[in-house]
Amino acid sequence: MRNSINKSLAxxxxxxxxxRRPYHKRxxxxxxxxxxxVLFVLLTPGLLFQVPxxxxxxxxxxxxxxxxxxxxxxxxxFGLICVFLLAIKVHLHLG
Numbered sequence: 001m002r003n004s005i006n007k008s009l010a011x012x013x014x015x016x017x018x019x020r021r022p023y024h025k026r027x028x029x030x031x032x033x034x035x036x037x038v039l040f041v042l043l044t045p046g047l048l049f050q051v052p053x054x055x056x057x058x059x060x061x062x063x064x065x066x067x068x069x070x071x072x073x074x075x076x077x078f079g080l081i082c083v084f085l086l087a088i089k090v091h092l093h094l095g
Contacts, residue, residue, distance in 0.1 A: 030094050039081060045065040045072075046065045047063070
């Protein structure tokens with residue numbers, strides 16, 4: 001009996017959720033996807049810049065990479081993703 005009550009409560013909650021938010025009225029939040037894509041392209045080691053470079057601390061547009069630069073760029077990526085998505089809360093709603 002208890003299981004059937006829990007099941008009926010879950011069905012009622014699901015129906016109420018769909019009544020409050022019709023599918024065609026929901027908006028998608030593309031902000032995190034857009035920010036992640038742009039940062040991934042900009043922070044690709046060697047594309048625009050590379051930290052640390054092969055001959056200098058910072059090299060620009062050399063299209064080469066190393067293990068250390070991959071580590072540094074992934075840490076930069078993680079830090080900037082946290083800032084943009086958690087602190088600033090970038091949102092881009094498309095209907």
